[in-house]
Amino acid sequence: MSDTAITARNWTRPPLIKRAWLRRALLAGAIVYLALALGTTEVNWTRVWEGLPRGARFFAAFFPPDFVSRKNDIVDGILESLWMTVVSTAIGILISVPVGIGAAKNIAPAPVYYFCRGILAVSRSFQEIILAIFFVKLFGFGPFAGVVTLSFATIGFYGKLLAEDIEDMDFSQAEAVRATGAGWLQWINYGVQPQVMPRMIGLGLYRFDINFRESAVIGIVGAGGIGATLDTAFERYEFSSAAAILLVIIGIVMVLEYSSGYLRRWVQ
Amino acid sequence: MLRIKGLTKRYRTGDLALKGIDLDVPDGEVMALIGPSGAGKSTVIRCINRLVEPTAGTVTLNDAEITTLGGRDLRRARRRMGMIFQEYALVERLTVMENVLSGRLGYVGFWQSFMRKFPQADVDEAFRLLARVGLDHMADKRADELSGGQRQRVGICRALIQNPELLLVDEPTASLDPKTSRLIMRLIKELCEERKLSAIINIHDVMLAQMFAERIVGLRLGEIVYDGPPTGLTAEVLTTIYGEEDWSATIRKVDDDADVAAKQPDNVIALETLKPHRDRMAGLT
Numbered sequence: 001m002s003d004t005a006i007t008a009r010n011w012t013r014p015p016l017i018k019r020a021w022l023r024r025a026l027l028a029g030a031i032v033y034l035a036l037a038l039g040t041t042e043v044n045w046t047r048v049w050e051g052l053p054r055g056a057r058f059f060a061a062f063f064p065p066d067f068v069s070r071k072n073d074i075v076d077g078i079l080e081s082l083w084m085t086v087v088s089t090a091i092g093i094l095i096s097v098p099v100g101i102g103a104a105k106n107i108a109p110a111p112v113y114y115f116c117r118g119i120l121a122v123s124r125s126f127q128e129i130i131l132a133i134f135f136v137k138l139f140g141f142g143p144f145a146g147v148v149t150l151s152f153a154t155i156g157f158y159g160k161l162l163a164e165d166i167e168d169m170d171f172s173q174a175e176a177v178r179a180t181g182a183g184w185l186q187w188i189n190y191g192v193q194p195q196v197m198p199r200m201i202g203l204g205l206y207r208f209d210i211n212f213r214e215s216a217v218i219g220i221v222g223a224g225g226i227g228a229t230l231d232t233a234f235e236r237y238e239f240s241s242a243a244a245i246l247l248v249i250i251g252i253v254m255v256l257e258y259s260s261g262y263l264r265r266w267v268q
Numbered sequence: 269m270l271r272i273k274g275l276t277k278r279y280r281t282g283d284l285a286l287k288g289i290d291l292d293v294p295d296g297e298v299m300a301l302i303g304p305s306g307a308g309k310s311t312v313i314r315c316i317n318r319l320v321e322p323t324a325g326t327v328t329l330n331d332a333e334i335t336t337l338g339g340r341d342l343r344r345a346r347r348r349m350g351m352i353f354q355e356y357a358l359v360e361r362l363t364v365m366e367n368v369l370s371g372r373l374g375y376v377g378f379w380q381s382f383m384r385k386f387p388q389a390d391v392d393e394a395f396r397l398l399a400r401v402g403l404d405h406m407a408d409k410r411a412d413e414l415s416g417g418q419r420q421r422v423g424i425c426r427a428l429i430q431n432p433e434l435l436l437v438d439e440p441t442a443s444l445d446p447k448t449s450r451l452i453m454r455l456i457k458e459l460c461e462e463r464k465l466s467a468i469i470n471i472h473d474v475m476l477a478q479m480f481a482e483r484i485v486g487l488r489l490g491e492i493v494y495d496g497p498p499t500g501l502t503a504e505v506l507t508t509i510y511g512e513e514d515w516s517a518t519i520r521k522v523d524d525d526a527d528v529a530a531k532q533p534d535n536v537i538a539l540e541t542l543k544p545h546r547d548r549m550a551g552l553t
Contacts, residue, residue: 175319176351179319180351180372180374183373185382186382187373189381190359191359195360
């Protein structure tokens with residue numbers, strides 16, 4: 001009998017943060033902050049109470065949804081939104097492909113890498129609404145500002161995910177193509193593209209989805225599309241038309257969701 | 269003739285992977301490079317086609333120096349050297365045919381390859397090679413649908429369609445079962461004989477190296493410690509290469525296997541060559 005069989009050795013899982021005092025301090029700090037934050041959040045319960053029936057009236061005004069009286073505006077708005085979505089997704093992806101390739105650390109030289117990462121960082125640091133406000137100021141009201149906004153936002157989204165997918169690829173496959181004497185473009189086309197393509201098609205469809213929803217939002221700040229129609233309906237207190245527009249948006253998003261899911265499965 | 273002189277590689281981490289290797293590989297010679305993990309075997313062959321940049325030294329293939337080439341000239345030099353990889357390194361989402369034809373990328377322009385419009389001669393050659401390794405019926409399968417042995421045979425076709433003067437083979441059997449490993453090694457050896465190709469084969473398996481190579485080079489810590497015939501691999505030599513170990517089992521088994529191999533030169537490959545498309549292979553050699 002050896003000693004190890006007799007002495008029971010204690011074992012516990014090594015903690016994530018080694019220093020005990022730091023671990024306890026972080027935990028206590030988080031709890032105290034949360035308690036204080038909750039304590040200082042002012043909730044005016046009488047206002048909430050008064051707001052409830054107002055909310056109910058507001059909802060009641062939505063019914064029945066009126067698709068008819070503003071039919072032309074709704075159809076135009078939807079068509080404009082769809083057009084903005086298609087154009088901006090296409091432009092955005094077209095630009096983000098070279099940017100994304102340049103932002104992949106494993107295939108781009110350092111200066112190119114930092115430059116492209118910079119573009120992505122700028123594009124990602126602003127929310128669509130803020131971009132839309134800026135571009136509306138720049139180009140005036142209308143769908144053009146919306147297209148620029150969505151294209152710009154798409155670059156950040158798609159470029160970053162493309163770069164990450166390239167960084168995760170199996171390098172030996174790309175190396176094998178390089179060893180044949182392939183040129184750079186051939187190398188990308190044969191060694192890199194097949195590895196990232198299925199995911200990038202899926203993400204393209206997903207971004208199309210997002211761009212459509214965003215096109216409805218940025219219209220409210222004047223960048224065209226169905227959002228502009230929705231905004232007008234609210235301003236005129238035409239809640240039943242607004243309800244109709246919301247229902248159409250929900251319907252289209254659901255159709256896009258379903259069809260993009262189907263397409264993604266098919267691509268895989 | 270491949271001539272390596274004073275080949276040195278220091279990685280950016282500071283590790284000295286190769287310490288001035290001198291090595292000549294005459295035309296038509298099949299050479300096995302053995303040695304423990306980290307000895308620098310992979311670095312040697314990657315320095316030859318410059319997937320890894322050597323720190324010092326020269327590599328010349330048939331009197332053309334490769335170490336100084338850049339851009340277009342380097343790509344032209346690479347297409348003269350076919351490479352076969354550990355774990356096959358096929359582009360998994362491309363078809364078998366696209367993988368084989370990718371061996372011609374150094375010869376065709378971008379648009380041709382982008383549109384997959386390779387010259388008819390290349391397509392004919394691809395089918396001939398696939399038939400030679402018994403896979404021409406798989407041309408339109410995706411590479412990831414194949415078994416390990418089949419993938420490595422496609423890898424061999426990709427290297428050969430380059431019409432190379434030299435084969436660089438990096439652990440071709442690392443993830444294959446013992447029988448498939450032998451088939452692949454035999455296939456590589458046969459094809460080298462058919463085409464008078466020289467080959468450098470990195471291999472872990474000492475027995476396979478002895479069975480299929482006519483010359484063995486042992487590498488240890490970036491230095492050549494053995495260079496000679498397979499029969500010269502005694503227990504002492506193996507100890508110099510790998511370190512202290514009881515080598516008696518390895519050495520004895522090798523002798524037995526070599527006899528068996530000599531008596532039965534081929535089995536599955538022979539079966540494959542009996543298939544009706546034998547005529548397509550005419551002109552392959």
